[in-house]
Amino acid sequence: MPNYAPLKIAPYWQMTNENLIELIDLVPEDKLDWTPAPGEWSTRLIATHMILARNHAPIVQGRDGAPMSEVIMDCRTKEGIKRRLASSWQMVAEFLSDESKLDAAYEPLVANALSTTSRKSTTATTSHITGWRMTCTTARRSLAT
DSSP: OOOOOOOHHHHHHHHHHHHHHEEEEEEEGGGTTSSSTTTTOHHHHHHHHHHHHHTSSTTTTTTTOOHHHHHHTTTSSSSHHHHHHHHHHHHHHHHHTTTHHHHHHOOOSSTTSSSSSHHHHHHHHHHHHHHHHHHHHHHHHHHHO
């Protein structure tokens, strides 16, 4: 079994998540959809994207993450965004604290980064990014209606 250094970043990520929830609370509901320029993402869309990413494998492997449509519907309100940020962080925290889940999801860094396994992983990552682009497009359309 791989031997990883302890993850000491989780408390900082938790603090960042708490700050993000406070920040969402400071933005007036009618300003959550403001964008700095056409085609740019709003605060609501960025938060929704983060929440959806947290509800995806490997974090939710072996358990049910929230359905995408449910997350998108909840993110139509400020309270829904705050609630989903808190609950999705809880899943991330559980994942980060479970060495067996980390070992199952990630290989330790090795000197030969272009090994066959790494190439397969890169292909999977490219596929994952393409899937998320489609998810983001769906979220953007749903939040706009």
